[in-house]
Amino acid sequence: MTDPPAAPRDSLLHVEDLRTRFHTDAGTVTAVDGISFDLDDGETVCLVGESGSGKTVAAESLTRLIDDPPGEIVSGTVRFDGRDLATASEAELRAVRGDRIAHVFQNPQRALNPVYSVGWQLLEAIQLHDDVSKADARARAIDLLDRVGIPDPATRIDDYPHELSGGMQQRVAIAMALAGEPDLLVADEPTTALDVTIQSQVLRLLESIQSASGLGLLLVTHDLGVVAEVADRVVVMYDGTVMERGSVHDVFERPSHPYTRALLDAIPGRDVDLTPTAARDVADRDPSSATDSTTGCRFRSRCPHAVDACREGDQPPLHPTPDATTSAPDGARAHVAACVHFGPDGDPDVVVDSAKSADSGASADESAGGDRR
Amino acid sequence: MGLKWYTARRVAWAGVAAFVILTVTFVLLDYAPDPELARIQFRAAATGADAETAAEAYAERRGLTGPLWERYLEYLGNLATGDWGWSDTRSQPVLTAILTALPYSLMYTVPAVALSTVLGIAIGLYSAFNQYTTTDYAATFVAFFGVSIPNFWFGIVLLLLFAVQLGWVPVLFDAELARTRPLSLANARQLVLPVFVLGTSAIASTMRYARAEALEYVRAAFVKAARAKGASEWRILTRHVLRPTLVPLSTILVGDLLGIILSASYLVEVVFGIPGLGRLSLEAIRRQDTALVLGTTLVPVLVAVLGNLLQDLAYALLDPRIDYGDR
Numbered sequence: 001m002t003d004p005p006a007a008p009r010d011s012l013l014h015v016e017d018l019r020t021r022f023h024t025d026a027g028t029v030t031a032v033d034g035i036s037f038d039l040d041d042g043e044t045v046c047l048v049g050e051s052g053s054g055k056t057v058a059a060e061s062l063t064r065l066i067d068d069p070p071g072e073i074v075s076g077t078v079r080f081d082g083r084d085l086a087t088a089s090e091a092e093l094r095a096v097r098g099d100r101i102a103h104v105f106q107n108p109q110r111a112l113n114p115v116y117s118v119g120w121q122l123l124e125a126i127q128l129h130d131d132v133s134k135a136d137a138r139a140r141a142i143d144l145l146d147r148v149g150i151p152d153p154a155t156r157i158d159d160y161p162h163e164l165s166g167g168m169q170q171r172v173a174i175a176m177a178l179a180g181e182p183d184l185l186v187a188d189e190p191t192t193a194l195d196v197t198i199q200s201q202v203l204r205l206l207e208s209i210q211s212a213s214g215l216g217l218l219l220v221t222h223d224l225g226v227v228a229e230v231a232d233r234v235v236v237m238y239d240g241t242v243m244e245r246g247s248v249h250d251v252f253e254r255p256s257h258p259y260t261r262a263l264l265d266a267i268p269g270r271d272v273d274l275t276p277t278a279a280r281d282v283a284d285r286d287p288s289s290a291t292d293s294t295t296g297c298r299f300r301s302r303c304p305h306a307v308d309a310c311r312e313g314d315q316p317p318l319h320p321t322p323d324a325t326t327s328a329p330d331g332a333r334a335h336v337a338a339c340v341h342f343g344p345d346g347d348p349d350v351v352v353d354s355a356k357s358a359d360s361g362a363s364a365d366e367s368a369g370g371d372r373r
Numbered sequence: 374m375g376l377k378w379y380t381a382r383r384v385a386w387a388g389v390a391a392f393v394i395l396t397v398t399f400v401l402l403d404y405a406p407d408p409e410l411a412r413i414q415f416r417a418a419a420t421g422a423d424a425e426t427a428a429e430a431y432a433e434r435r436g437l438t439g440p441l442w443e444r445y446l447e448y449l450g451n452l453a454t455g456d457w458g459w460s461d462t463r464s465q466p467v468l469t470a471i472l473t474a475l476p477y478s479l480m481y482t483v484p485a486v487a488l489s490t491v492l493g494i495a496i497g498l499y500s501a502f503n504q505y506t507t508t509d510y511a512a513t514f515v516a517f518f519g520v521s522i523p524n525f526w527f528g529i530v531l532l533l534l535f536a537v538q539l540g541w542v543p544v545l546f547d548a549e550l551a552r553t554r555p556l557s558l559a560n561a562r563q564l565v566l567p568v569f570v571l572g573t574s575a576i577a578s579t580m581r582y583a584r585a586e587a588l589e590y591v592r593a594a595f596v597k598a599a600r601a602k603g604a605s606e607w608r609i610l611t612r613h614v615l616r617p618t619l620v621p622l623s624t625i626l627v628g629d630l631l632g633i634i635l636s637a638s639y640l641v642e643v644v645f646g647i648p649g650l651g652r653l654s655l656e657a658i659r660r661q662d663t664a665l666v667l668g669t670t671l672v673p674v675l676v677a678v679l680g681n682l683l684q685d686l687a688y689a690l691l692d693p694r695i696d697y698g699d700r
């Protein structure tokens with residue numbers, strides 16, 4: 001990978017060339033194939049992609065939550081606070097999980113243990129990392145519930161998960177994640193399983209928590225509307241690799257990679273839902289088409305700008321886009337795209353200018369919004 | 374609808390079940406042929422006396438006269454006061470015979486049940502957590518071995534090996550020793566094999582259920598969430614997986630264990646020569662001692678009713694989601 005030079009020391013999380021594989025009966029699938037990104041204190045980075053793009057595996061690989069076996073982190077570094085979590089011991093990881101890096105999962109109903117009360121689970125989260133008395137922990141738990149907007153927390157703390165609505169369950173899950181006052185919150189599709197009316201409330205809650213406590217937020221989502229609303233920076237994933245990376249402004253105003261452009265073009269002015277386009281689960285992917293055996297650009301078959309060079313070698317490396325120097329000069333924050341047209345011999349205008357022509361709309365429809373007709 | 378109301382209703386149901394069982398027992402007892410009566414009638418006829426008169430005198434003596442409902446009430450009253458009938462073959466009250474035999478049965482069933490429950494759940498959980506590893510395969514193999522091997526055959530093989538060949542344990546069960554010094558090492562030695570034989574089959578089925586149930590939870594999102602909180606694997610196993618696993622397991626365990634123990638105890642007691650409830654019942658059946666047969670079946674049946682009650686209550690305590698209104 002000819003990534004931009006290593007991030008400056010101060011970034012909270014520095015992921016480099018992370019690669020996660022799953023050994024299934026049908027063969028080995030590389031769900032995350034060498035991704036790199038950075039996240040700073042108090043920053044919101046969105047990991048965007050379709051289902052099957054490896055974004056969830058990427059998020060869960062950070063603290064090694066993936067099931068191992070069959071999952072395995074084959075290479076790469078996850079530098080957090082000077083430590084490499086990819087090679088850290090189980091004990092070191094346990095100390096980081098929940099205390100420094102917390103997770104919120106997609107389906108709150110499943111992420112809460114059905115046989116324990118909300119209070120039990122909150123107290124567990126508090127007492128795992130803090131040697132406090134039960135009474136103190138309970139007081140803190142009630143305070144946490146209050147912070148995430150649960151009415152009458154002193155009563156609700158004794159409720160069981162099934163007695164709460166989905167939105168309330170997710171608030172409890174967020175409260176649980178905040179119990180250890182983490183520096184980084186990894187939220188994997190935290191609103192997807194909720195009612196539409198509740199989604200924006202929970203999103204707003206995450207935003208307000210983030211701005212109040214200054215924690216870093218890694219938001220995994222397929223919803224470009226959410227990205228536009230909360231992200232500082234965006235990492236676009238496709239088939240296990242990073243296709244484009246940059247500030248939310250750059251990516252939305254000057255989308256560079258053909259894949260990103262397809263996503264954004266498909267539904268102008270509307271929230272984008274990428275899921276149905278190619279809902280390929282990592283597990284049921286045909287091993288013959290698995291990332292291990294592909295050569296060239298992974299987006300090639302769906303790309304309207306594909307040329308012969310796209311077949312060669314591995315995925316093209318992340319090349320700086322023409323605006324990279326102007327918007328964010330330093331390496332980790334540069335606007336980059338993994339496409340041959342942005343390489344040293346390429347001409348970005350092939351991709352960028354075609355937006356003005358009529359046929360890109362059609363091709364984008366075909367590639368990203370085909371199911372909407 | 375709260376836990377108290379639910380408990381009250383479960384207890385009431387247990388009462389109804391017990392009542393039905395007692396009634397059925399009574400009816401069976403009333404219609405069953407009585408070899409003693411036949412013998413008396415035969416003797417009367419042989420000595421030239423009137424068989425009918427002899428039968429009536431016998432019935433009078435046994436309290437078998439009067440209308441059915443009156444005898445039924447008397448029967449219930451007798452049961453309640455500990456009069457479970459008279460065993461002709463043993464010439465002693467049925468209850469006395471049962472109470473004499475029961476301790477011998479408990480001596481090996483209680484340790485077998487305790488061991489197999491604890492070990493079965495532990496191995497099942499371990500297996501689920503280490504699915505598809507060598508240990509998991511080994512445990513699964515042992516489970517199938519335990520389930521499929523016939524108890525009496527296994528008992529005989531073990532006796533041949535450890536008692537006859539190696540002489541580590543006695544071949545014959547010494548009832549006198551068990552009665553006088555139940556907690557002695559010598560008694561423990563003669564109980565090892567019966568406990569082992571019974572335990573193998575019970576442990577195997579518990580383990581299979583525990584593994585299957587736990588497998589549903591080891592990859593559950595809440596287990597991942599617990600891991601993300603920083604919980605250790607041990608904590609995840611004992612808190613987050615064990616508890617939800619126990620919920621369905623508790624509904625299987627009681628019936629399953631009872632079945633194994635009731636059926637296996639006949640064979641185990643015959644093979645090892647233990648004068649317990651199983652052998653008592655077997656003898657009673659063989660010698661047509663109706664009162665004793667029914668008495669000995671009543672014990673496990675009542676245990677089953679009680680076990681089911683306990684299981685329902687355990688279920689309610691373990692799973693907060695239970696809807697009391699529906700049950």
Ligand code: SF4
Pocket residue numbers: 257258259297298299300301303304305306307309310316338339340341
């Ligand atoms: S490398 Fe080729 S196939 Fe891939 S996105 Fe660029 S133009 Fe399309």
